[in-house]
Amino acid sequence: MQNCRYSKSPSIPLFQTSVVNDPAQATATLNILSAQKLQRVLTVSNIGRPLEKEVAYQVRFSLTTPTGTLIGPQNLIVKRNFAYDEANALGDSEQAAVLYAAMQHEMAQLILFRIEAINRHAAGIGSH
Numbered sequence: 001m002q003n004c005r006y007s008k009s010p011s012i013p014l015f016q017t018s019v020v021n022d023p024a025q026a027t028a029t030l031n032i033l034s035a036q037k038l039q040r041v042l043t044v045s046n047i048g049r050p051l052e053k054e055v056a057y058q059v060r061f062s063l064t065t066p067t068g069t070l071i072g073p074q075n076l077i078v079k080r081n082f083a084y085d086e087a088n089a090l091g092d093s094e095q096a097a098v099l100y101a102a103m104q105h106e107m108a109q110l111i112l113f114r115i116e117a118i119n120r121h122a123a124g125i126g127s128h
Contacts, residue, residue, distance in 0.1 A: 026066075030111070033060040033073060037100055042081060050084045055096050057103035061111060063118065070118050076110055078103040 020026050038056040045051055056079040063071035080099045084092055 028063055028065045028070060028115075030115070031062045031064060033062060035059045039096065041084075049086055052081055053084045053092075053096075054079055054081050055099050055103070056080075057100060057107055059107050059111070063115060071114060074114075076107060078106050078110070 023029070036058045038058060040054050040056075041050045041052070042054050043050075043052040056077055058075060058077040060073055060075050061071070062069060062073045080103060082092070082095055082099065
C-alpha cells in the first residue's frame with residue numbers, strides 16, 4: 001500500500017494542494033491499496049492467432065483523514081484496445097507500454113477529480 005498525504009483547505013482549488021512528508025501536517029491521506037496492469041486477447045483469427053488485445057490499468061484506493069474516511073475503498077479501471085501483430089511483438093509491447101503510461105496519467109486525473117468533488121461538497125460549492 002502506498003500513501004500520499006496532502007494538506008488542503010476546502011476553499012483552495014485542487015491545483016494548490018501540496019504533498020507533505022509529515023503526517024501531522026496532512027489533512028488527508030490518499031491510500032493506493034493496489035494497482036494492476038491487465039492484458040487480454042479480444043479477438044483471434046480463424047486459426048487462433050491474436051488480432052486485437054485489450055490492456056487495462058486498475059487501481060483500488062481510499063481517502064482518509066485523521067477523523068475518518070472521505071472516500072471508502074474504490075476500484076477504478078481504464079481500458080484501451082490495440083491491434084496485435086504477431087510479426088511485430090516488440091513493437092506491440094512498446095505500444096502497450098505507451099498505453100499503460102497514458103492510462104496511469106488518466107487514472108491520476110480520475111482520482112484527483114474524485115478528491116476535488118469531495119472538497120467541493122465539503123465546501124458547499126455546487127451543491128445547490
